[in-house]
Each structure stands twice: as structure tokens, then as C-alpha cells.
Amino acid sequence: MVIDAHLDIGWNAISDGRGFLQPPVPGYLxxxxxxxxxxxxxxxxxxxxxxxxxxxxxxxxxVYENAHEANLMATAQxxxxxxxxxxxxxxxxxxxxxxxxxxxxxxxxxxxxxxxxPIETPAQLGAWTDRGVRIVGPAWGATRYSGGTxxxxxxxxxxxxxxxxxxxxxxxxxLSHMADDSVRDAFVTWRGPIMASHSNARAIVPxxxxxxxxxxxxxxxxxxxxxxxxxxxxxxxxxxxTLEDVVQHIVHHARAAGSxxxxxxxxxxxxxxxxxxxxIDSLARLKELPARLRLHFNRAQVEGIMGGNWLAFLERxxxx
Numbered sequence: 001m002v003i004d005a006h007l008d009i010g011w012n013a014i015s016d017g018r019g020f021l022q023p024p025v026p027g028y029l030x031x032x033x034x035x036x037x038x039x040x041x042x043x044x045x046x047x048x049x050x051x052x053x054x055x056x057x058x059x060x061x062x063v064y065e066n067a068h069e070a071n072l073m074a075t076a077q078x079x080x081x082x083x084x085x086x087x088x089x090x091x092x093x094x095x096x097x098x099x100x101x102x103x104x105x106x107x108x109x110x111x112x113x114x115x116x117x118p119i120e121t122p123a124q125l126g127a128w129t130d131r132g133v134r135i136v137g138p139a140w141g142a143t144r145y146s147g148g149t150x151x152x153x154x155x156x157x158x159x160x161x162x163x164x165x166x167x168x169x170x171x172x173x174x175l176s177h178m179a180d181d182s183v184r185d186a187f188v189t190w191r192g193p194i195m196a197s198h199s200n201a202r203a204i205v206p207x208x209x210x211x212x213x214x215x216x217x218x219x220x221x222x223x224x225x226x227x228x229x230x231x232x233x234x235x236x237x238x239x240x241x242t243l244e245d246v247v248q249h250i251v252h253h254a255r256a257a258g259s260x261x262x263x264x265x266x267x268x269x270x271x272x273x274x275x276x277x278x279x280i281d282s283l284a285r286l287k288e289l290p291a292r293l294r295l296h297f298n299r300a301q302v303e304g305i306m307g308g309n310w311l312a313f314l315e316r317x318x319x320x
Contacts, residue, residue, distance in 0.1 A: 010045065
């Protein structure tokens with residue numbers, strides 16, 4: 001079972017009309033049909049909301065001006081996932097039962113909130129976990145909780161309160177998009193399960209959107225996971241990305257982590273970009289990746305990178 005730790009399915013459907021239950025829109029890659037055909041059995045489906053300042057650059061009017069609007073937008077995405085009949089994994093028992101019974105053609109999801117502004121106050125977190133949210137990334141750009149991509153800064157006082165609430169609710173922390181100061185703050189204060197769902201190597205592609213080798217090493221030391229994004233600008237500084245670029249980031253992360261057991265996929269395919277900005281023109285080509293990885297890893301390690309590592313992490317990290 002292949003696991004993809006980052007897909008903006010609800011955002012794409014609601015903001016741009018690319019329905020998940022239909023075949024992929026020409027020029028795009030992701031639908032239920034294409035995922036199951038590629039052997040993907042579990043996705044981390046995001047609740048992503050765009051702040052108004054991002055609207056022009058992202059060519060969307062589906063943006064929020066305040067926390068309540070962000071809440072409504074994320075709620076709409078939860079409802080969309082339910083309308084698609086996606087089975088939501090909430091705890092270890094459900095995960096174990098699903099993994100045991102999985103066969104090609106089945107697809108389940110974990111809910112990941114990307115940017116925590118939809119949580120109007122930390123006290124509201126329980127309402128989101130009741131809806132199925134099991135992973136929260138406090139930042140995208142800057143939020144009320146954290147500095148983020150292109151917006152340096154540490155965790156705010158509200159952010160520190162959110163992390164305390166997340167620990168009580170056994171929610172997983174996603175460092176992707178968090179600014180360096182916020183990552184450092186999180187390492188000081190956070191004692192729960194930790195990951196970076198879709199973050200590539202800064203040593204290969206410079207910039208605050210990528211993670212440092214030191215961050216990867218600390219995530220691994222804590223038993224966490226890092227997922228490699230397939231977005232062209234995350235894979236290389238210029239030129240057209242290929243699957244070899246994906247392999248390069250996986251190998252680099254594995255070295256920084258000290259082993260391959262802390263690395264997986266978090267493709268972000270369809271995350272506001274089309275196939276022209278991806279290393280593959282069809283999800284069917286994902287089947288080419290294991291053979292390329294076998295040049296660097298043994299068979300068990302490749303199976304881990306393709307899905308087994310995320311499965312083991314969730315078995316350790318989800319609430320009982």
C-alpha cells in the first residue's frame with residue numbers, strides 16, 4: 001500500500017471545481033480513480049485555507065479575511081470529504097483494521113490541517129478532532145499561531161497554547177511551512193509525535209520553504225517522518241523536474257536522518273499546480289519510483305519509503 005502524506009483534495013474541488021470523484025481534469029493528476037490505479041491506499045487529505053493576501057498570486061477568490069471565515073472554509077472541506085465517501089482513519093485500531101484488510105481499489109484518508117487559522121481559539125481544537133483532524137500544521141505563510149513560509153517569526157503566545165491543546169488531544173504536529181524560529185520553538189516545547197508532511201532538502205534547493213539537515217535529524221531523533229514533495233520548485237532551483245530529483249531528495253533526507261526509516265512521500269501533487277510543474281505526467285508513473293530507489297536502498301527500505309514508514313509512524317502516533 002502506497003501512502004501519500006499530502007494532497008489538497010478538498011481545496012482543489014471547492015476552489016477550482018476539480019471534483020475528486022471524476023477523472024483528473026486535463027493537465028492535472030489527482031482523482032480517486034488515478035490514486036487507486038497507482039496503488040495508493042492512504043492519503044493525508046488536507047484542510048487548506050488561503051489567506052486573502054495569497055489570493056492574487058494563487059489566482060483564487062476562495063480566501064479568508066479572518067479566523068471565522070477560515071473556519072467556514074475548512075468545514076466545507078470536511079463536508080466535501082464526507083460526500084466523497086472517504087473513510088477517515090481516526091485511531092490505531094481503525095488504522096490496523098484498514099491495513100489488514102486493504103486491497104487495491106480501497107482508499108482511506110487522514111485529515112491534516114495545513115495552516116491553523118481555521119481553529120479560532122486553541123479551546124476549539126476538540127471540535128476539529130471530533131471531525132477527524134489528526135494532524136495540524138500551524139503555518140502556511142504566517143498565521144495567528146506561527147511564522148511561516150516567507151514570513152519569519154516564532155510561535156506566538158497563541159501558538160504555544162495551541163501546541164499544549166494538541167498534546168492533550170494527541171494531535172500530530174506537522175512542521176511543514178513553519179519558519180525556522182517557529183521550528184526551533186517547537187523543538188523546545190513539543191513532546192508529542194512530529195513530522196514534516198511535504199518538505200524537501202534545503203541543501204539541494206535553498207529557501208525557507210525547505211527543511212535543513214539539522215531539522216530532519218531532530219525529527220528522526222524523535223521518531224518522526226519527513227515526506228518529499230513532488231512540486232517542481234521544491235525539487236530543483238531551475239529546469240524541469242524528474243523522478244531522479246525526487247530520488248535525490250529522498251536519499252539526502254535518509255542520510256540526514258541517519259536511516260531511510262524516517263522518509264516517505266508527501267507529494268503535494270495538484271497542490272495548486274498542474275502536471276507541467278510535476279516530475280510525472282500521470283500518477284501511473286509513480287510505479288517507476290521503486291526501481292529507481294532500489295539503486296540506493298534495499299527492498300525493505302524501498303517498501304518503507306513508499307508507504308510502510310508512514311504506516312509505522314501512525315501506529316506509534318495515533319491515539320489508542
